[in-house]
């Protein structure tokens with residue numbers, strides 16, 4: 740089985756990506772090779788995914804897959820977007836969720852639309868001139884208070900109308916069928932013929 744390094748230090752993501760890829764690859768985490776995280780200097784999810792994938796391929800010597808993802812809120816013109824992980828100034832889920840609730844205080848439900856965005860980038864080696872990039876999107880709306888214990892990040896605030904619950908109330912296998920990450924991964928598997 741081919742080795743694939745996941746270019747993420749986020750345990751929530753790693754768990755989901757492992758569940759989606761474990762049947763096809765021997766999956767390893769970049770943290771086995773380096774604790775140093777590249778600076779996410781890109782202006783888009785795609786650029787950041789590519790730079791994380793290149794960094795992981797460089798430190799590991801293996802093909803690498805990166806996920807850059809986040810939440811784009813309509814009322815906030817797409818914020819926190821690529822800054823989702825440090826929206827509150829700290830890389831902390833509870834603080835980020837609180838920051839989002841504050842930004843949307845008093846905003847009614849019909850103006851609380853949002854989407855989760857995921858860009859996946861796969862490189863065969865650090866200088867690969869042809870990264871494979873796939874995106875996925877998941878529509879929802881931002882709740883007024885956190886709900887649910889599963890998942891990570893903004894899941895407790897992300898209401899999924901089709902399921903009538905937050906994404907933190909979905910079990911892992913349901914989230915992994917519906918999410919932005921699942922949709923990007925579906926495209927990636929098609930591109931790879933898996």
Ligand SMILES: O=c1nc[nH]c2c1ncn2[C@H]1C[C@H](O)[C@@H](COP(=O)(O)OP(=O)(O)OP(=O)(O)O)O1
Nearest residue numbers: 747748749806807808809810823824891892893894
């Ligand atoms: O399914 C999700 N459910 C809830 N929240 C999510 C999800 N997917 C991304 N998110 C949030 C978490 C974090 O605030 C940001 C990702 O930021 P992002 O830079 O891509 O990841 P990160 O810094 O946590 O880990 P790493 O860069 O090592 O992969 O979006």
Ligand SMILES: [Mg+2]
Nearest residue numbers: 776779807824
């Ligand atoms: Mg990051």
